[in-house]
Amino acid sequence: MSIKKEITIYDIAKALNYSPSTISRALNNNRSISKKTVKIIQDAAKEMGYRPNSLAASLRNNRSNTIGIMISRINRPFISSLISGVEERARKAGYNVIISQSNDKYENEINNAKALYDSRISGLVVSLAMETTDYGHFQQFVDQGIPIVFVDRVPENFTSYRVIIDNYSSGYMATKHLIEQGCKRIAHFAGAQHRNVYEERKKGYIEALTEYGLPIEEDLIVEFETLSFEEGKKATKSLLKMKNPPDGIFSSNDTAAVSAIMYAKKHGVRIPQDLAIIGFNDDPIASIVDPGLSTVTHPATKMGNISASRVLEHSTETYDESISEVTILNTKLVIRESSQRIPCLETKKVGQPKA
Amino acid sequence: MSIKKEITIYDIAKALNYSPSTISRALNNNRSISKKTVKIIQDAAKEMGYRPNSLAASLRNNRSNTIGIMISRINRPFISSLISGVEERARKAGYNVIISQSNDKYENEINNAKALYDSRISGLVVSLAMETTDYGHFQQFVDQGIPIVFVDRVPENFTSYRVIIDNYSSGYMATKHLIEQGCKRIAHFAGAQHRNVYEERKKGYIEALTEYGLPIEEDLIVEFETLSFEEGKKATKSLLKMKNPPDGIFSSNDTAAVSAIMYAKKHGVRIPQDLAIIGFNDDPIASIVDPGLSTVTHPATKMGNISASRVLEHSTETYDESISEVTILNTKLVIRESSQRIPCLETKKVGQPKA
DNA sequence: ATAAATAACGAAATCGATTGCATAAAGATA
DNA sequence: TATCTTTATGCAATCGATTTCGTTATTTAT
Numbered sequence: 001m002s003i004k005k006e007i008t009i010y011d012i013a014k015a016l017n018y019s020p021s022t023i024s025r026a027l028n029n030n031r032s033i034s035k036k037t038v039k040i041i042q043d044a045a046k047e048m049g050y051r052p053n054s055l056a057a058s059l060r061n062n063r064s065n066t067i068g069i070m071i072s073r074i075n076r077p078f079i080s081s082l083i084s085g086v087e088e089r090a091r092k093a094g095y096n097v098i099i100s101q102s103n104d105k106y107e108n109e110i111n112n113a114k115a116l117y118d119s120r121i122s123g124l125v126v127s128l129a130m131e132t133t134d135y136g137h138f139q140q141f142v143d144q145g146i147p148i149v150f151v152d153r154v155p156e157n158f159t160s161y162r163v164i165i166d167n168y169s170s171g172y173m174a175t176k177h178l179i180e181q182g183c184k185r186i187a188h189f190a191g192a193q194h195r196n197v198y199e200e201r202k203k204g205y206i207e208a209l210t211e212y213g214l215p216i217e218e219d220l221i222v223e224f225e226t227l228s229f230e231e232g233k234k235a236t237k238s239l240l241k242m243k244n245p246p247d248g249i250f251s252s253n254d255t256a257a258v259s260a261i262m263y264a265k266k267h268g269v270r271i272p273q274d275l276a277i278i279g280f281n282d283d284p285i286a287s288i289v290d291p292g293l294s295t296v297t298h299p300a301t302k303m304g305n306i307s308a309s310r311v312l313e314h315s316t317e318t319y320d321e322s323i324s325e326v327t328i329l330n331t332k333l334v335i336r337e338s339s340q341r342i343p344c345l346e347t348k349k350v351g352q353p354k355a
Numbered sequence: 356m357s358i359k360k361e362i363t364i365y366d367i368a369k370a371l372n373y374s375p376s377t378i379s380r381a382l383n384n385n386r387s388i389s390k391k392t393v394k395i396i397q398d399a400a401k402e403m404g405y406r407p408n409s410l411a412a413s414l415r416n417n418r419s420n421t422i423g424i425m426i427s428r429i430n431r432p433f434i435s436s437l438i439s440g441v442e443e444r445a446r447k448a449g450y451n452v453i454i455s456q457s458n459d460k461y462e463n464e465i466n467n468a469k470a471l472y473d474s475r476i477s478g479l480v481v482s483l484a485m486e487t488t489d490y491g492h493f494q495q496f497v498d499q500g501i502p503i504v505f506v507d508r509v510p511e512n513f514t515s516y517r518v519i520i521d522n523y524s525s526g527y528m529a530t531k532h533l534i535e536q537g538c539k540r541i542a543h544f545a546g547a548q549h550r551n552v553y554e555e556r557k558k559g560y561i562e563a564l565t566e567y568g569l570p571i572e573e574d575l576i577v578e579f580e581t582l583s584f585e586e587g588k589k590a591t592k593s594l595l596k597m598k599n600p601p602d603g604i605f606s607s608n609d610t611a612a613v614s615a616i617m618y619a620k621k622h623g624v625r626i627p628q629d630l631a632i633i634g635f636n637d638d639p640i641a642s643i644v645d646p647g648l649s650t651v652t653h654p655a656t657k658m659g660n661i662s663a664s665r666v667l668e669h670s671t672e673t674y675d676e677s678i679s680e681v682t683i684l685n686t687k688l689v690i691r692e693s694s695q696r697i698p699c700l701e702t703k704k705v706g707q708p709k710a
Numbered sequence: 711a712t713a714a715a716t717a718a719c720g721a722a723a724t725c726g727a728t729t730g731c732a733t734a735a736a737g738a739t740a
Numbered sequence: 741t742a743t744c745t746t747t748a749t750g751c752a753a754t755c756g757a758t759t760t761c762g763t764t765a766t767t768t769a770t
């Protein structure tokens with residue numbers, strides 16, 4: 001266990017007979033050091049096997065070249081791709097990424113926020129826990145000038161960066177698609193209505209029905225807690241038991257939609273003839289289930305990339321904290337067999353270009 | 356942008372007329388400070404809103420209460436659950452988790468190792484990139500007494516902690532199951548043979564065939580590069596084109612297995628009657644595909660938990676660096692319809708108890 | 711009662727990099 | 741030549757917590 005000594009700028013300073021300040025500046029390509037000296041120092045540093053101690057730099061600068069991520073659960077396709085996108089971009093810029101999962105609990109989110117804050121992260125990427133309705137725990141970051149990027153599940157009243165999709169239009173398009181396929185009674189699997197994404201998808205659903213003169217039936221709108229497989233099954237069961245069951249379902253996620261497909265199939269309901277189904281997210285299971293689940297793509301990795309970029313490009317000088325910068329990404333309908341009653345391939349774009 | 360000043364131990368020291376040393380000790384419950392004083396100081400700290408600056412402590416201690424993770428890709432079910440398990444355990448202990456993905460590239464793995472090393476992580480959890488065959492980039496951690504836990508994809512010759520499943524037995528059991536279901540010509544989707552997991556699964560496969568007196572046919576063993584959906588399709592296609600096609604497939608992962616199911620189904624091959632299939636991992640898609648894919652469970656989250664524990668419990672004093680501590684977790688066969696020719700539910704355990 | 715041990719706390723160095731200010735040398739301008 | 745810049749570098753403080761050595765009281769032992 002012979003722990004090797006690390007080389008510091010002091011070692012280099014001694015070896016080259018320069019002061020530590022000069023070494024530091026040279027290594028950071030500070031222009032006040034002549035190119036010749038810079039070269040000498042950088043070469044020596046490389047040769048001596050110097051490795052910057054980022055902890056020391058972080059302490060001095062009071063920021064740690066680290067991006068913190070707060071999400072509900074890592075092991076969900078959308079979330080893991082989102083994280084992947086953040087990591088990808090951050091690492092290219094030499095930043096580390098710290099993750100924390102809330103398991104959709106408000107209390108965990110608060111604790112994680114504190115932990116990340118104490119870690120002196122230089123930026124935060126957040127997708128809110130299902131439970132969260134109060135955003136006070138994010139104020140500490142704002143007070144310290146640490147940029148926050150909310151992704152996908154964003155708060156209603158909190159000035160910050162946002163990276164989202166157009167949930168309203170996406171919900172509208174998904175529902176419209178079902179209508180165009182001949183559905184007259186379309187059910188909706190809605191998520192918690194205090195979470196923007198679910199609220200807006202539902203609004204889009206209602207708008208589409210309204211526009212096409214179809215009635216809004218509260219019986220056909222099921223509000224889920226977690227949009228889980230189990231919940232999907234239960235909801236499908238009770239929908240199919242109705243005297244006048246729906247002929248279409250727009251689900252706010254793929255898990256519940258797939259669950260519906262499987263339950264319906266098992267009970268002799270033909271998909272899409274008797275029941276057309278469309279989900280949301282384009283998780284891997286969407287293309288595996290039989291019949292394939294039509295859905296709305298959710299550009300997770302790209303959202304992660306952009307979120308990280310927002311943090312990296314954030315500049316305290318140019319930042320106006322009274323303005324929310326919102327980035328809206330396009331989604332696409334992916335039409336598979338679960339909703340395709342009329343034989344005609346189509347792929348539609350939803351949403352607006354980047355704001 | 357009025358950035359609030361943080362409270363330090365010096366502020367507390369001044370307020371209470373103690374020295375910073377005493378404050379530090381009291382906050383760390385050092386026994387050389389009287390209980391009375393400790394209480395006074397801790398109360399004051401709380402009241403003043405003191406928050407320890409972990410960067411300062413990290414610099415001083417030269418370790419950062421952070422666990423680094425190196426994996427191939429975050430957005431894979433097994434990996435994201437693994438990470439989830441590490442995060443879960445680490446956060447409970449007040450540790451942060453930094454992630455880095457190699458995308459299965461050796462070069463990225465080297466760079467990530469350097470980045471994590473420079474971040475002064477206090478422990479490392481690694482699942483090797485597909486490409487990696489040289490392990491020199493991990494030596495730096497050993498030299499600094501930083502514990503490394505290899506999970507799942509582990510190196511052959513590198514003394515360290517390991518958390519794995521019994522791939523050999525699992526492969527054996529999976530194959531045996533197919534044999535018991537009446538398969539006579541079982542194909543194998545093998546992964547890169549320099550990666551322990553794939554090599555051992557194949558060995559288990561061969562052992563089972565041998566034990567039951569079935570011939571080993573090289574034509575039926577397909578070595579994959581990435582075990583992707585595409586590769587699975589291609590392999591299935593050529594297998595089914597053989598004059599004497601296989602009646603069973605043991606795939607080293609679920610993705611390729613599901614791909615095989617879908618391809619075979621599409622081409623009129625009945626599953627499991629004509630072709631019985633079993634996969635590996637128990638990814639979500641395994642229970643979604645129709646017919647449901649039999650597979651081998653891979654206790655990902657638990658492996659993550661244990662890996663984190665190994666790091667947290669690691670003690671430089673008691674550690675003997677000439678010994679590899681290996682933890683082997685149980686796997687289970689999950690029998691679904693894709694392999695069930697004989698009507699009889701079964702679930703078998705594979706592997707040994709924790710070492 | 712006196713030496714020895716213990717308890718409770720303080721002074722100051724340390725971890726390694728950064729940076730405002732000072733300084734010296736070289737070049738430019740009048 | 742004298743003055744003013746500009747260039748290149750060093751000095752020393754700083755970030756905040758930890759820790760090694762001490763230094764006083766206060767107990768305990770003899």
